[in-house]
Amino acid sequence: MGLVVQKYGGSSVADAEGIKRVARRIVDTKKAGHEVVVVVSAMGDTTDELIDLAQEISPIPTGREFDMLLTAGERISMSLLAMAIKNLGPEAMSFTGSQAGVITDSSHNKARIIDVTPGRIRSALDQGAIAIVAGFQGVSQDSKDITTLGRGGSDTTAVALAAALDAEVCEIYTDVDGVFTADPRLVPMARKVDAIPFEDMLELAAHGSKVLLDRCVEYARRYDIPIHVRSSFSGKRGTWVGKLPEGGAMEQAIISGVAHDTSEAKVTVVGVPDKPGEAAGIFRTIADADLNIDMVVQNVSAASTGLTDISFTLPKTDGHKAIEALRKVQGAVGFETLRYDDHIAKISLVGAGMRTNPGVTATFFEALSNAGVNIELISTSEIRISVVTREDDVAEAVRAVHSAFGLDSDSEEAVVYGGTGR
């Protein structure tokens, strides 16, 4: 029986009852003979409440002090969880990110983990204790200041500790049963996936699946730490995310799932002179404004005019910054006008199996066409096809694609990757 890292999100420890329920689960794992390290997020809405308080004080709270503030949230949940465990019998000790040896760079509010030195955790485990660690936080290598890891930080803490402690598995407990072939709120027929390779999970996470963040999956892939995503409420087996087994069940496994994302906006730069350097000028402007873009499409130039249109998508929250930055260079770059559209949806089909299965793209487009969904942009990778549609069409589009690839739960054609979790 090896070491298990478990991570519980804020909804699992939202109140005293939740904390006690989680404590029982942890104690059961310990009693089954495992060494247990637990990473915990702040209780329920604590972090949002702290952000609200900070905004009453300072218009744009950032930096060192903001991180100091936010890390109070996990301090509360982790110590309460340790008390709840001790109350059931086993010894438990809680550790801040700094005490747990989570060393980061100095980028406050979005720090990256650069090393994990879990000496105190190892020592607590050696004494037979359960170690509780604050997620989402670390300490900067240079300044010794407290840092936070940004969105999805607690999952990353869990995977990083699992790697540093050579854990057998990193269990991510959440309020759903695992990874689904599509968002069950849009697709009632969506099916829980039993196992999925790192690569597919990365694409799903990067393109709208909320269960895991791409950053955490990327970390797990690099150190080959299997992740088990499961519900802290039901206790059922969830989804294993891991390395594709050699040989594997490649033939039968085509598609892992359908992701959708309505958080992006589309910017179209209209009437760009179709000559070398024009696109570069546009994207240099965007990069200089520190904005991350997602899909980029340039339409074929209309021969008669010598002008072309360039479209890209980016988070809605960055939309106005992009427009502002581009307006400033309109004269220099020489485009005609800008169009901004934040009523779009991105639908992505993901599956390593599509590499070797011709016809996936055709089936995908046919499904959308049969559902009467218009496609505005297309972008592909080796294991993914994404399209942009009207936001209003998103549910219809996801259901149509889900069904066309036999993912519906009453379908014969199961989508499974053999190996790890079955």
Add this chain to the structure above:
Amino acid sequence: MGLVVQKYGGSSVADAEGIKRVARRIVDTKKAGHEVVVVVSAMGDTTDELIDLAQEISPIPTGREFDMLLTAGERISMSLLAMAIKNLGPEAMSFTGSQAGVITDSSHNKARIIDVTPGRIRSALDQGAIAIVAGFQGVSQDSKDITTLGRGGSDTTAVALAAALDAEVCEIYTDVDGVFTADPRLVPMARKVDAIPFEDMLELAAHGSKVLLDRCVEYARRYDIPIHVRSSFSGKRGTWVGKLPEGGAMEQAIISGVAHDTSEAKVTVVGVPDKPGEAAGIFRTIADADLNIDMVVQNVSAASTGLTDISFTLPKTDGHKAIEALRKVQGAVGFETLRYDDHIAKISLVGAGMRTNPGVTATFFEALSNAGVNIELISTSEIRISVVTREDDVAEAVRAVHSAFGLDSDSEEAVVYGGTGR
């Protein structure tokens, strides 16, 4: 212009408005040319709310994890205060007790400070920043675990930092204007004291005055750090607590004030055989039960019976433990019965001047007698007289004594110590 340590209690930083008001005061001090270190408590009721949460989880929360939990409170107030200051212009950095170098023993929930190594604070000041430090918390020398200092801990943090940084003064901001000659809620004529020697403040604090705790005053006296107790709301000059100036205004300064305390209970051990070793047996029992007693009085033995009564006072919260412990040794010690009374009040008259002024005791007792207040126990030190009365008599008794010693605010006879703050 030297270094000033300022301490703000929970009521001063109870909400965003309070934090902004405190920030303005701090910035004013900085702009006046001082280096400023600020010690801050948790916002308003935060600590009580955390204790409630802990009690939902575990019946008697204690130890390491409880300290980890409680220290989240100051983490929130200190980072918000730093943000509020930065928002006004000056640089500010917040530090946990551990980061500020507050080193303690390992007694969780009531740790004692054993060293202060404020290297990071000094370095922040050298960079021109205002340093904000979490009160009430430290880090244990042996285990490197987070500790809390117990009741009045933030005041002690402030004084300890002032000593370690060689501050010019430690300003304790609170919700009253300073130290009064009596509790203004009982005595409307009570007068603010301009200056008071450490010794008198120690006696007042030890016998019921709530403004400062004896522990903090003791620390200040040991390192000779003047304390300025003042209001964070009015900004008026408050009370200076310091070393009695040499020569000083001793002649005119007889009495510093009248303290009262209704938090104690009286235990009377009735019918103790009047022979050597009996009292020792009783107080060994109390000591073994880890109870602190305050006043002790043994009445003269009635010659006819050879029996005597021994009375003592102790905190009401420890009353039942004392009775239980004594019942167990009733046979061995051989007393007749126990009486327990928790409707008592202690009234204490404090003043270094009483050493050289005969008649103070007589005036004190006459005042109580004229007010019709019965005295149940008497205990004295060189600069204090305390009596126990009925709890119902406390207001009447304090007013009578206050008036008899010319402390009322319309009185001619001002009670002042020369020097420091005038």
